[in-house]
Amino acid sequence: MKAESAARIVKLGLINFWRNRWLSFAATLIMTMTLLIISFFVVSTLAIGRTTDSIRERMDMSIYFNDTASAEQIADFQKDLASRTDVKQVKYVSKDDALAICKENPQCAKAIAFSDLNKNPLPRSLEIKASQPEKLQEIADYVKNSQYKTYVRSISYQQNQVTIERLIAITAFMREFGWVICSIFILISILVSLNTIGLTIFSRKDEIEIMRLVGANDAFIKVPFIIEGFLQGFLATIISMGGVWLGIAVLTPRIKHYLGETTTTRMIDFFFNHFAMMLFMELVVGVTIGMICSLISIRKHLKV
Amino acid sequence: MIDIIGLTKQYGSILAVDNLNLKINRGEFVFLVGPSGAGKSTFLKMLICEERPTAGKIIIAERDIVKLKMKELPFYRRKVGVVFQDFKLLPQKTVYENVAFALEVCDATMVDIENKVPKILDLVGMLKRRNNLPHELSGGERQRVSIARALIHNPKILIADEPTGNLDPVNAWEIVDLLEKINSLGTTVIFATHNKAIVDRLKKRVILIKGGKIVSDRLKGGYAI
Numbered sequence: 001m002k003a004e005s006a007a008r009i010v011k012l013g014l015i016n017f018w019r020n021r022w023l024s025f026a027a028t029l030i031m032t033m034t035l036l037i038i039s040f041f042v043v044s045t046l047a048i049g050r051t052t053d054s055i056r057e058r059m060d061m062s063i064y065f066n067d068t069a070s071a072e073q074i075a076d077f078q079k080d081l082a083s084r085t086d087v088k089q090v091k092y093v094s095k096d097d098a099l100a101i102c103k104e105n106p107q108c109a110k111a112i113a114f115s116d117l118n119k120n121p122l123p124r125s126l127e128i129k130a131s132q133p134e135k136l137q138e139i140a141d142y143v144k145n146s147q148y149k150t151y152v153r154s155i156s157y158q159q160n161q162v163t164i165e166r167l168i169a170i171t172a173f174m175r176e177f178g179w180v181i182c183s184i185f186i187l188i189s190i191l192v193s194l195n196t197i198g199l200t201i202f203s204r205k206d207e208i209e210i211m212r213l214v215g216a217n218d219a220f221i222k223v224p225f226i227i228e229g230f231l232q233g234f235l236a237t238i239i240s241m242g243g244v245w246l247g248i249a250v251l252t253p254r255i256k257h258y259l260g261e262t263t264t265t266r267m268i269d270f271f272f273n274h275f276a277m278m279l280f281m282e283l284v285v286g287v288t289i290g291m292i293c294s295l296i297s298i299r300k301h302l303k304v
Numbered sequence: 305m306i307d308i309i310g311l312t313k314q315y316g317s318i319l320a321v322d323n324l325n326l327k328i329n330r331g332e333f334v335f336l337v338g339p340s341g342a343g344k345s346t347f348l349k350m351l352i353c354e355e356r357p358t359a360g361k362i363i364i365a366e367r368d369i370v371k372l373k374m375k376e377l378p379f380y381r382r383k384v385g386v387v388f389q390d391f392k393l394l395p396q397k398t399v400y401e402n403v404a405f406a407l408e409v410c411d412a413t414m415v416d417i418e419n420k421v422p423k424i425l426d427l428v429g430m431l432k433r434r435n436n437l438p439h440e441l442s443g444g445e446r447q448r449v450s451i452a453r454a455l456i457h458n459p460k461i462l463i464a465d466e467p468t469g470n471l472d473p474v475n476a477w478e479i480v481d482l483l484e485k486i487n488s489l490g491t492t493v494i495f496a497t498h499n500k501a502i503v504d505r506l507k508k509r510v511i512l513i514k515g516g517k518i519v520s521d522r523l524k525g526g527y528a529i
Contacts, residue, residue, distance in 0.1 A: 005411045019396050210392050213352075214453065215382035216409035217375070 009220060013227025023200040024232060030196040031236035034189040035286050036243060039278075041182040048178055052171035059133040059164055061157035062093070063143055064123040069151035077148045078126055084142070086135040091127040098122035123153055133168050193289055197232070198297040201225060208301045218302060225294045233290025237283045244271075305330040305492055306351075306461070311360035313346050313516075320346040322516035324360070328494065330460070333487045335503050336496040337527055338513035344496045347513065348465050351494070352386055353377050364461070382410050385454030385462040385491075389469035391446040393438040399425065399449050400434040406456045420456060428452040428482060444475025451482060461492045468499055476502065503527035 017024050065074055074092065082090045093101070099120050102108040112121060130136050140157040143149065157164065201208075211221045248271055256264040271278075306328040313321040321343045328334055336344050349355040350362065353369060361368045372380055393402050400421055407417045425431040428448040438446055447467055454462055464483060468476035480502050487493045497503060503510055504527055512520040 002411055004413060008408055206392070207394060210394055211409065212378075213381065213386060213392065214406035214409055215378045215380075215457070217378040220409045 005220075009223045010227060013224035013231075016224050017228045017231050020200070020204070020228075023203065024228065027193075027196050027200050028232045028235045028239070031193050031232050031286060031290060032239045032243070034193045034289065035236050035240040035282055037189040038186050038285060039240065039244060039282065041185050045178045045182045048174050052174050055167055056133050056171055059136065059167065060127055060129045061136055061140060061155060062125045062127050063155050064125045064153045065151050066153045067123070069124070069148075073148065073151055074124060074126070077146075077151075080146070080148075081126065081128060081139070081143075084139070086131050086138060087128055088131045089127075089129040093125045093127055095120045095122055095124055098125065133164065133171075136164060190289060190293075194293045194296065197229060197290070197293040198300075201294065201297040201301065205301050208298070212302075221302065222295065222298050225298045226291050229290035229292075229294030230287055231290075233286035233288070234283070236290070237279070237286040240286075241279055241282060305332075305364070307361075307363040309361045309363070311347070311350065311362065312358045313343075313350060313355060314358045319516050321350070321357070324513075324516070324518060326511070326518065326521075328492060331487070331490055331492055333484070333493045333506070333508040334495065335506070335508055335510045335527075336494060336513065337498070337503060337510060338519075340498075342513045343516040344513055345465060346516075348463055348494070348496060351463055352384055353380060378410070382457045383459055383461070385451075385457065385459035387447070387450050387454050387462065387464040387467045389466040391438070391443075391450045391470075393446060393449060393453075395438055398435050398437055399430055399441070402438070402449055403453045403456055406453045410457070424452045424456050425449075427455070442475065443471045444478055447471060447475070447479050448482065451479070451486070455486065455491075459491065461494065462486060464493065464495045466496055466498065468497065468502065473501075480506070500527035 063077075078090050078092055081087050099112075099122055102112060102122060128136075128139060130139055136157050140155050143152060143155055208221055248268065252264055252268055306326070308324055308326040311321055311324040311326075312319070324347065336347070338344050346355060350357050350370075353372060357370055360370070362370055369380060394405065397405060403424060404417050404421050407420065412420075422431060422434070425434055428451055430445060430448050430452060433441060433445060438449070441449070447470075451462075451467075462483070467483070468479050471479060476499065483493055483495065484506065507524045509521070509523050510527070511518060
């Protein structure tokens with residue numbers, strides 16, 4: 001193809017985009033929605049994944065000892081537990097450590113304020129992190145049946161068992177189905193985009209017929225539509241990224257109250273540090289959807 | 305020039321064109337007449353490769369166009385001019401752009417376009433309206449633009465599917481005169497029509513199609529169904 005023809009085709013795409021600006025605008029708007037939905041679900045799924053990881057990470061149990069248990073016995077028990085494959089970490093918390101931790105927590109500090117300060121009421125404990133939260137029950141059962149059970153005053157897992165099991169179920173569900181739900185919504189939004197672009201092209205089927213009639217080759221008919229798809233994707237990316245930017249600017253002062261200063265700042269930093277990458281990724285997705293949807297829609301009208 | 309052998313088109317159980325055999329010579333002016341649903345339009349669509357026949361051959365310039373590949377079709381269509389009853393002009397393009405577009409799609413240079421388009425617009429009497437949009441023109445003027453577009457590639461064959469169907473008598477005669485003029489310059493014209501007055505006055509070859517078959521084929525004939 002000659003350079004003059006290539007330039008002519010590109011010019012035709014740009015002119016068509018402008019001449020059919022209302023249709024182009026509608027398609028761009030739908031594409032913007034598509035990109036916003038994709039961004040929202042991908043970011044949410046990533047955020048939920050991170051949160052569930054952090055919840056799972058924080059799931060642990062503590063074994064509290066009677067004051068009758070000797071330091072050696074507790075140390076032996078610690079070694080015994082650490083040797084288990086399903087135990088990730090066992091940390092000894094002395095009476096002093098427990099008091100120090102308690103003082104940091106206002107509720108706990110209030111509770112012990114009336115007790116005799118010369119006599120520390122808090123028990124010694126072992127803090128156990130399992131390799132997987134699902135193993136906590138097994139470990140608790142092991143503790144209850146072990147030779148050290150007479151020194152054990154209580155196990156925190158039993159008190160929080162219902163909450164922990166529910167959290168395990170929720171995090172497992174989010175891990176398994178988060179991406180499935182995300183994919184379904186992305187697919188739906190892509191189909192809506194495809195349908196809109198298909199309709200805009202359908203409304204111009206007479207134009208395509210005339211092009212074929214005067215002997216236009218496939219490239220001459222297809223490429224201007226693909227350029228229009230590219231422009232729709234490109235503009236939709238700019239608008240949706242602007243929307244996300246605006247959303248962050250408006251929403252962060254409000255969510256700061258719920259998520260706390262650190263998390264909110266971390267979120268904003270994440271957005272601005274990764275802005276170029278996000279823009280690039282969205283551009284790739286937007287432009288690809290626009291061009292592929294145009295190509296699929298135009299193919300139907302090119303058959304003899 | 306055009307040799308049609310055993311041309312058949314079937315849509316399900318309906319036989320639109322039934323074993324049609326026909327020869328049209330170079331430079332001929334042929335009227336195609338027949339009642340609605342006789343198969344005229346299907347026949348013309350097969351001539352411009354918009355429909356593929358169920359069976360038969362269409363030999364043009366020693367080539368069976370039925371066997372043309374998809375990528376060859378644009379080149380064939382550039383050699384055959386087509387004029388429709390509903391003009392089929394691009395509504396957002398001016399008269400000049402509509403005609404130039406037919407050249408743009410086949411890699412013509414700007415110099416070539418600027419040279420050819422005014423000449424062809426002058427031939428059809430539309431040079432003065434070159435900057436008007438189709439909706440600013442009368443039916444007759446639109447058909448002239450459509451003819452200009454069909455002629456821009458210097459086609460050897462011009463197919464007109466009821467080109468006067470949407471026009472008043474005065475405009476219709478102007479279009480017929482124009483097509484006759486084009487024919488006198490050497491282009492083969494195939495003219496499908498229902499207009500008895502036009503067929504009777506021109507005294508050209510008349511092919512009558514009924515039920516997908518050629519019922520009569522007369523030189524210097526009149527309109528009879």
